[in-house]
Amino acid sequence: MSLLPILLHPDPRLKKLCVPVQSVDAETRKLADSMIETMYDAPGVGLAAPQVASDARIFVMDCTDSESDNQPLVLINPEIISVSEELNTYSEGCLSLPDLFEDVERPKQVRMSFLDIDGKQHNELFDGLWATCAQHELDHLNGVLFIDHLSRMKRSMMTKKMVKLKKELALS
Numbered sequence: 011m012s013l014l015p016i017l018l019h020p021d022p023r024l025k026k027l028c029v030p031v032q033s034v035d036a037e038t039r040k041l042a043d044s045m046i047e048t049m050y051d052a053p054g055v056g057l058a059a060p061q062v063a064s065d066a067r068i069f070v071m072d073c074t075d076s077e078s079d080n081q082p083l084v085l086i087n088p089e090i091i092s093v094s095e096e097l098n099t100y101s102e103g104c105l106s107l108p109d110l111f112e113d114v115e116r117p118k119q120v121r122m123s124f125l126d127i128d129g130k131q132h133n134e135l136f137d138g139l140w141a142t143c144a145q146h147e148l149d150h151l152n153g154v155l156f157i158d159h160l161s162r163m164k165r166s167m168m169t170k171k172m173v174k175l176k177k178e179l180a181l182s
């Protein structure tokens with residue numbers, strides 16, 4: 011396991027369509043383990059492969075609030091099966107845009123199929139923060155950031171802030 015650097019927006023690697031995992035093998039497990047460690051260290055409730063410069067269709071998440079019984083989920087080749095008509099608004103953040111938050115409206119529930127770290131097929135219904143997070147992470151695998159759900163003005167304001175932050179980080 012190792013901590014991986016998290017890419018910051020704007021970065022062309024965050025805009026790419028990720029490719030399906032062909033076989034869930036030792037390399038996949040190594041990446042997933044490092045992503046889980048990186049997510050908890052950040053800390054965040056989710057992390058998608060492109061954020062750590064991988065183009066595999068993998069994300070990890072853990073929206074449990076207690077620190078003791080961590081139950082990280084690894085979702086490989088996730089697909090949306092269905093979404094609820096009911097919508098939910100969450101103030102979303104992203105580790106690739108640190109300290110920037112904005113309301114995003116998404117389906118309140120989402121059913122997803124995916125492979126786990128043992129290559130076993132799952133079909134799960136997510137609700138609340140789990141559903142918001144799962145959709146935010148799946149977006150990452152398609153090169154979409156939460157700011158892409160906002161107005162052009164908000165998106166350009168947040169991108170400008172990030173360009174400034176990245177310049178400051180490069181100088182320090």
Ligand code: GNR
Pocket residue numbers: 053054055056057058061100101102103104105106142143146147150
């Ligand atoms: O840590 C995170 N918090 C969060 C809060 C509301 C909606 C989505 C998220 S995901 C984010 C971590 C992240 O950037 N995942 O890609």
Ligand code: NI
Pocket residue numbers: 103104105106146150
């Ligand atoms: Ni994110």
